[in-house]
Amino acid sequence: MPKPQSQMTLDARTPSAAQSPTAPSRRDVWRMFDRIAGRYDFLNRSLSLRQDVMWRRRLAQSLPAGTGLSVLDLATGTGDVLLQLCQDRGKVAHGVGVDMAANMLAIGKAKIRDRKLDGVLAITRGDASQLAVRDAGFDAVTIAFGIRNVIDPAVVLREMRRALKDGGRALVLEFSLPSNALVRAAYLFYFRHVLPRIGALISGDAHAYRYLNTTVESFPYGQAFCDLMVTAGFANVKRIPLTLGIATLYTGDK
Numbered sequence: 001m002p003k004p005q006s007q008m009t010l011d012a013r014t015p016s017a018a019q020s021p022t023a024p025s026r027r028d029v030w031r032m033f034d035r036i037a038g039r040y041d042f043l044n045r046s047l048s049l050r051q052d053v054m055w056r057r058r059l060a061q062s063l064p065a066g067t068g069l070s071v072l073d074l075a076t077g078t079g080d081v082l083l084q085l086c087q088d089r090g091k092v093a094h095g096v097g098v099d100m101a102a103n104m105l106a107i108g109k110a111k112i113r114d115r116k117l118d119g120v121l122a123i124t125r126g127d128a129s130q131l132a133v134r135d136a137g138f139d140a141v142t143i144a145f146g147i148r149n150v151i152d153p154a155v156v157l158r159e160m161r162r163a164l165k166d167g168g169r170a171l172v173l174e175f176s177l178p179s180n181a182l183v184r185a186a187y188l189f190y191f192r193h194v195l196p197r198i199g200a201l202i203s204g205d206a207h208a209y210r211y212l213n214t215t216v217e218s219f220p221y222g223q224a225f226c227d228l229m230v231t232a233g234f235a236n237v238k239r240i241p242l243t244l245g246i247a248t249l250y251t252g253d254k
Contacts (some may be wrong), residue, residue, distance in 0.1 A: 029149050030100035032211065033077065036203045037103035041078055043202055047195055051243050054085040055173055058242060059142060062251055064169040067095040069139040072163055074128040074156070075099055075146020079108030081173075082121050085142070089120075096138075097123035098131065129155045136165045144173040148219040157232035164254040170234060171251055176221035178245035186247060191216065225250055 032076065033040070044052045048109060059081065063069060069092050073081045076097030085092050099105055105123050113120045126132055128143070128150055141160040152158050160170045178184045191213040222239060225248075229237045232253025241248050 017088065027209075032205070032208050033101040035082060036205050036208050037078070037101065037107060040104065040204045041080070041107070043199055044080075046202075047199060051246070054079075055242055055247050055249070056081055056144060058240070059144060059173050059249055060084045060087065060172050062169075062171055062240075062249060063091060064167070064253075065139050066139070067091055070137065071095045071140045071142065072124040072131075072133065072138040073097045073133075073147065074141065074160070076108060076123055077101065077104045077146075079105075079111050079123055081123070081142055081144045082108075082123070083111060083115065083117075086117060093120070095121045096133075098126040098128060099123070100125060100127060101110040113126070129159060130160045131163055133161055133163050136168075138163050139165055139168050141168070142171040142173075147172055147174055148215045153220075154228060154232060157229060157234070161233050161254055166254060168254050169251060170229070170254070171249065172225075172229075173247060173249050174219070174221070174225070175216040175243055176241070176248040177217070179241075180244065183244050184231060188217075221248060 032242070036043070048055075057126070058233070063071070067090050070086055071082070071092055074094065074097075076082060076099045079097055082095045082097045085095055097105075097108060099108075102125055105125060108123050112118060112123070128146070129152060141163050143160070147153050147156060157170070164170065178187055180226070196210045196213060199205075199212070200210075219225075226237045226239055229250060229252045232252075236254065237250070237252040239248050239250050
């Protein structure tokens with residue numbers, strides 16, 4: 001099978017055991033997100049220095065061509081990706097968000113009501129690995145910072161492809177490790193020692209922000225993740241590093 005197309009040639013791979021901590025269990029991880037739901041958005045903006053806003057904007061800019069699109073957002077959380085996708089009202093006609101964390105969804109539903117988008121967006125509780133959606137029902141399927149939290153990413157990628165119309169696009173936004181050695185060292189110091197302490201102090205949940213850095217460091221990124229998308233059946237797979245490689249946007253077409 002040919003290698004996927006890539007916009008950059010990075011030394012990106014599955015982190016080795018010597019480089020990264022042991023991956024924690026993803027089973028019932030949604031319970032952790034329910035515990036921190038009330039502080040989740042504030043911490044995202046603060047700990048990323050508002051880079052998360054730019055990353056979601058970049059994802060929205062990568063939707064497939066056309067107007068009146070139907071989109072499905074997995075691990076939708078508090079709905080920020082769905083809301084970003086609908087910034088251009090003509091581009092997206094209808095959006096559905098799915099997540100297991102009920103407390104996160106409650107916040108997302110309130111945001112949708114506040115913006116009077118009830119007739120455009122809907123969010124519901126559901127499992128990304130067993131989507132209760134029909135085949136070929138959406139023009140785009142997205143997941144932002146959620147694919148590393150599932151038990152089997154390959155299963156979720158196949159479900160994303162199943163839900164897409166022919167010609168539809170999958171968009172995966174996820175943390176990654178910078179290729180530059182100095183940037184990576186600074187990033188890992190922040191991720192391992194600073195971010196967990198700030199996150200624990202504000203959220204009251206030390207485990208949640210220790211979980212964040214261990215999952216990021218042990219999850220496939222760059223070419224390794226592109227290979228997972230190709231194996232799941234996606235074509236024209238590309239990776240777009242963001243903010244010096246701290247995050248990466250992956251795209252693939254059905």
